[in-house]
Amino acid sequence: MQFRSLSFWFLPAVLALWLFSGCDEDIEPFSGVGKRPVYIPLAQLSDIKSLPPRPIVLSGSIFLRDSFFFMLEQRQGIHVFNVADPGNPVAVAFWQIPAIGDFSMSGNRLFVDSWRDLVTIDISDIHNIRSIDRQTGLFDPLLYPPLFNGIFECVDESKGAVAGWEDAFLTEARCRTFN
Amino acid sequence: MKTNHLSTALLSLGLFLLAAACSKESADISNDPGQAGSITRFAVHNGFMYALNPNQVRTFSLENPDKPQLVHTLTTDYGLETIIIYDNTIFLGSRTALYILDIANPAAPSILSQTQRGEFLFGGCDPVVVKDNFAYSTIKIIENVCGRFASQSALMVYDVSNRNAPANVGVHFMSLPNGLGYKDNYLFVCDEGTDRLEVFDISDPMNTRTTSFSVAVADPVDLIVKGDKMIVSSKTEFRFFDISNIADIRPLGRISK
Numbered sequence: 001m002q003f004r005s006l007s008f009w010f011l012p013a014v015l016a017l018w019l020f021s022g023c024d025e026d027i028e029p030f031s032g033v034g035k036r037p038v039y040i041p042l043a044q045l046s047d048i049k050s051l052p053p054r055p056i057v058l059s060g061s062i063f064l065r066d067s068f069f070f071m072l073e074q075r076q077g078i079h080v081f082n083v084a085d086p087g088n089p090v091a092v093a094f095w096q097i098p099a100i101g102d103f104s105m106s107g108n109r110l111f112v113d114s115w116r117d118l119v120t121i122d123i124s125d126i127h128n129i130r131s132i133d134r135q136t137g138l139f140d141p142l143l144y145p146p147l148f149n150g151i152f153e154c155v156d157e158s159k160g161a162v163a164g165w166e167d168a169f170l171t172e173a174r175c176r177t178f179n
Numbered sequence: 180m181k182t183n184h185l186s187t188a189l190l191s192l193g194l195f196l197l198a199a200a201c202s203k204e205s206a207d208i209s210n211d212p213g214q215a216g217s218i219t220r221f222a223v224h225n226g227f228m229y230a231l232n233p234n235q236v237r238t239f240s241l242e243n244p245d246k247p248q249l250v251h252t253l254t255t256d257y258g259l260e261t262i263i264i265y266d267n268t269i270f271l272g273s274r275t276a277l278y279i280l281d282i283a284n285p286a287a288p289s290i291l292s293q294t295q296r297g298e299f300l301f302g303g304c305d306p307v308v309v310k311d312n313f314a315y316s317t318i319k320i321i322e323n324v325c326g327r328f329a330s331q332s333a334l335m336v337y338d339v340s341n342r343n344a345p346a347n348v349g350v351h352f353m354s355l356p357n358g359l360g361y362k363d364n365y366l367f368v369c370d371e372g373t374d375r376l377e378v379f380d381i382s383d384p385m386n387t388r389t390t391s392f393s394v395a396v397a398d399p400v401d402l403i404v405k406g407d408k409m410i411v412s413s414k415t416e417f418r419f420f421d422i423s424n425i426a427d428i429r430p431l432g433r434i435s436k
Contacts, residue, residue, distance in 0.1 A: 056434070058415070059400060059412050059414055059417075060218075062216040062403060063216070064213060064214050066210050066211045081417075087431045087432040102230075104222060104230075105213060106241055111223075113230065118247060120244070120246065133246045133247075135249075139237075140232045142233075147414060
């Protein structure tokens with residue numbers, strides 16, 4: 001049975017996972033290609049607005065509502081599509097929401113976590129969304145690149161909020177993901 | 180002069196159509212509560228919003244939707260990844276377990292149960308869907324930890340008829356499963372490893388079985404089923420499928436990179 005051979009590695013694996021979960025700072029320093037956080041000043045978190053549609057780079061949660069389909073763009077915002085005709089979906093807008101983690105909505109209100117904050121956004125006009133409330137310190141943002149398996153530069157929160165991850169040649173990187 | 184009038188007329192018509200289109204969009208959006216995919220950290224239900232931190236369930240009252248109010252925080256083990264609400268019950272997928280929470284008091288969820296996975300199943304990205312008395316969850320085992328851990332990911336089936344004691348009643352090994360959803364007696368599972376949308380027959384949940392109805396989708400991540408249509412997302416695109424006939428799932432429109 002495969003299980004038996006797996007259980008042999010269970011303890012070391014769990015130990016490793018526990019230590020390495022998400023971000024580990026005890027690995028051997030690594031130099032090579034990986035991911036590097038893109039920081040923005042905290043003041044820039046409030047730069048929430050509707051923009052013209054743009055290409056999907058790295059998707060996240062999805063949401064279907066009436067004839068609209070919403071797709072998270074990791075750490076950047078939300079793509080809005082009109083899908084009234086499933087044979088011909090049309091990109092309608094891109095909602096820029098810096099350092100977004102996830103979202104949900106109720107009525108004309110969109111709720112997102114943006115870095116450590118819960119932000120409420122009025123979406124009654126898709127083409128002109130407005131942030132109406134921000135409460136800080138409610139969320140623990142993920143400090144590692146999503147949908148990525150490998151080495152990355154550890155997050156330094158003194159540099160600001162993480163608004164994305166870019167490919168980079170890293171020297172002496174000390175973090176890695178297992179996903 | 181004539182062309183000028185013509186262009187003014189066209190511009191007015193264009194603006195009118197644009198305005199009409201915009202107002203239609205605004206009107207549409209307020210009707211339906213909407214439906215999330217299976218991989219999400221937020222859920223809105225009966226005037227409350229539940230949002231996950233890695234080891235917390237935050238409950239917000241939406242009594243004033245312009246300013247959600249934090250009313251409760253439930254602490255769990257680390258590793259929470261997904262939340263869904265089914266039959267007035269919260270199901271959480273985490274790296275280590277499936278949690279079932281009672282929301283009889285929606286302002287203060289409480290833990291009814293927490294599964295203990297077999298020791299060989301310990302992974303990330305654990306979306307859950309529930310149908311009747313059964314929960315289906317995919318788990319993606321962390322690969323090659325320390326470079327020596329050859330592991331398998333799986334679709335797990337739980338009997339959740341007793342919310343206080345869910346029982347694992349099935350395991351189907353998969354390549355790299357992600358989001359999932361169902362229509363009637365068929366369960367759809369995104370498998371990033373095989374680049375397919377796998378289709379399981381769940382008419383007898385205790386005996387869930389694979390079917391030959393799977394379809395090719397590059398790097399599928401998550402899906403939403405609505406009536407006879409299904410949207411499947413990948414890292415850089417999404418696509419509609421017509422699922423009115425499960426034996427003949429047909430691609431419809433798509434948005435690609």
